[in-house]
Amino acid sequence: MAPIQLTAVVTPQPGKAQRFLDLFKVCSEYVQANEPQVYRYEIHEGIPELNGGKLQFVVLEGYENQEALDKHMKAPPVVALLKAIEKEKLTETQLIMTKPSSGVKARI
Template identity: 40%
Template structure:
């Protein structure tokens, strides 16, 4: 969104980030990118086979300065609810990025693994997730986000147990 003098408004930039996050939360299941929510339809990509039925994603989210406490509070509420009520969410974690590793203190890395698409959809329909999405919009919490749905691993291993 541009103002009369040609400058990009902060609200326009924030709205683009929110659109990306909202699209991710409500529509995207698969590895594909879209210009906007209205140009995409939820679907699994034809060339990708989920890991043994699992859906996995990693997101790097830059929280706006001064908004990190609120974002983390909302995410904690989601994590608490998920831990107690959503056995189909196999991994649900947030890590802070560190400046010594090229990040900012307001960058978070989110990793989520769902048992299947139905589990993902149930999680996204939960009250804490809906509350978080609404708060991100109303309170303008996020500066940018990069969300990647992952295909099954091709090289390496997940754990040595």
């Protein structure tokens, strides 16, 4: 099966950004230690003054296949993050699932 990439645009509710970042850090550490089939798991902070004053994050994730994504979504820190987002109303999030199409991948 083809690789799966996920992009999420995350807008934290006022006063909730640090809580979201703390939970994401725990997920990131778990991925690094336990999920070799996840080849990308990073967060980028938007620049509010260039984005209409909004604080936003862009999360970029890459999985070898659907099985890797399914396993990741069941990982304890990810489950905790998703529950906190819902229960504590931490963020508004738009998810976009993608597959490679065209363009320049990297020049690094």
